Amino acid sequence: MTDVFSKLGESLKSTIKEATQQTQKSVDKVTCRTDLLNKRSELKRLYEALGEVQYKAYIENEDNVERNVLYSKITTLKSEIQNLEEKLEKIVNTQKSSFDSYKRKVKTAWEEEKEIKVDDLNTDDGIEILKVCPVCNTGNHEHAAYCIKCGNKFE
Secondary structure, three states: OOOHHHHHHHHHHHHHHHHHHHHHHHHHHHHHHHHHHHHHHHHHHHHOOOOOOHHHHHHOOOOOHHHHHHHHHHHOOOOOOHHHHHHHHHHHHHHHHHHHHHHHHHHHHHHHHHHOHHHEEEEEOEEEEEOOOOOOOEEEOOOOEEEEOOEEEOO
């Protein structure tokens, strides 16, 4: 029983650690998405400014230096947006894979503990010997110290 409590304690510690890591990754996602939204808004504003400058240059039939500056800003901003989108995708994939890995690890740890060999439950003639709990009438392994259903301690 002490082993179960120590395993439970370890499981709780690792769960808290994983929850903290997942929370940080969620914060990183929100930060990245906010930056991405701001960059896209800025890009939209630059396109609008470029449209106005382009139209003015068309009407006045002249070459405009301001237009070239806007081209440069738009190109830089599009590159930053692409980098943020890649960063966000990486954060999402990392978060998903680390959480899936954690779930598999916890499941495996607890499944190893509850494995009971069928041969250990049977006598030589193939009849399964059970200890019946007086509280809930559940059949338990003959050497069990506690009931698997209600936790009653056997005398």
